[in-house]
Amino acid sequence: MVIAATGPTRPGRAASRAFATSAGHSARMRSSLTPLGPPVSRDRIITSFPKWYTPDACLQLKEHFHGQVSATCQRRNTGTVGLRLSKVVVVGDLYVGKTSLIHRFCKNVFDRDYKATIGVDFEIERFEIAGIPYSLQIWDTAGQEKFKCIASAYYRGAQVIITAFDLTDVQTLEHTRQWLEDALRENEPGSCFVFLVGTKKDLLSGAACEQAEVEAVHLANEMKAEYWSVSAKTGENVKAFFSRVAALAFEQSVLQDLERRKSTRLQVGDGDLIRMEGSPPETQESTTSSSLGCC
Numbered sequence: 001m002v003i004a005a006t007g008p009t010r011p012g013r014a015a016s017r018a019f020a021t022s023a024g025h026s027a028r029m030r031s032s033l034t035p036l037g038p039p040v041s042r043d044r045i046i047t048s049f050p051k052w053y054t055p056d057a058c059l060q061l062k063e064h065f066h067g068q069v070s071a072t073c074q075r076r077n078t079g080t081v082g083l084r085l086s087k088v089v090v091v092g093d094l095y096v097g098k099t100s101l102i103h104r105f106c107k108n109v110f111d112r113d114y115k116a117t118i119g120v121d122f123e124i125e126r127f128e129i130a131g132i133p134y135s136l137q138i139w140d141t142a143g144q145e146k147f148k149c150i151a152s153a154y155y156r157g158a159q160v161i162i163t164a165f166d167l168t169d170v171q172t173l174e175h176t177r178q179w180l181e182d183a184l185r186e187n188e189p190g191s192c193f194v195f196l197v198g199t200k201k202d203l204l205s206g207a208a209c210e211q212a213e214v215e216a217v218h219l220a221n222e223m224k225a226e227y228w229s230v231s232a233k234t235g236e237n238v239k240a241f242f243s244r245v246a247a248l249a250f251e252q253s254v255l256q257d258l259e260r261r262k263s264t265r266l267q268v269g270d271g272d273l274i275r276m277e278g279s280p281p282e283t284q285e286s287t288t289s290s291s292l293g294c295c
Ligand SMILES: Nc1nc2c(ncn2[C@@H]2O[C@H](COP(=O)(O)OP(=O)(O)OP(=O)(O)O)[C@@H](O)[C@H]2O)c(=O)[nH]1
Pocket: 092, 093, 094, 095, 096, 097, 098, 099, 100, 101, 111, 112, 113, 114, 115, 116, 117, 118, 141, 142, 143, 144, 199, 200, 201, 202, 203, 230, 231, 232, 233, 234
């Protein structure tokens, strides 16, 4: 099986989309990243922190970027974050509407006909968040059992896991627990944001949707996930949902980058401290060179 590979997009200049499908032992690139492209479209520009769907099941309640993140973005000092892609993996039973959700967001289309995903597909969507370019690599996986082993090979390295279920089919909600477990197994504990998404909201009345959401919100809390109800058919909540995903992933990336840079500075700082305390010249030299080596 050939694994689809992408390089990082060039912020502000790169084309936004790469798309690959793998089926059994074959894989094909439908298109590839091109070096030049249009600027980020206006509806992908995020300036204020997108709000949760319900405060009863959300990953964080605050409505502003973390103070450190805002300050870092204002100074345009986000290190490599603006060059990075965050990997998002969408899992869930067959026919729940994973592909439709992604296509609504990335292509603004909806197809009434069902075409099963074979293996995996992915889309790259570019954003500009707090003035910094940022991209999501959104992996669409197959829900059919026979393709599960292909799809699960792509779970690794996810920063975000989206578990989708059909709001009109309670069984698909029950299965999300297993989908999440499988996806988490391939990733470092505590390294992923988890979302639980109820699809096909347009098929339910307001009251029926509220009823389905009670159970979903309960499960979302057990999963430590943020809950959203969406409709790929009407587009309801789709953009708001992915904006929220992008903002949370971006904020985490900036904070991790700051943390990494801080610990690098601390290592260098330790070396300086030893020198200032008057160690013999040969120790000074070895300390300095090992500090440089670290960086
Ligand atoms: N009414 C309605 N139908 C939807 C919605 N989303 C998806 N569907 C329909 O549900 C069917 C399945 O959608 P897909 O997006 O192909 O499902 P999937 O989860 O990707 O399925 P697999 O690729 O087999 O895992 C299709 O016929 C879609 O048109 C929605 O929001 N509303």
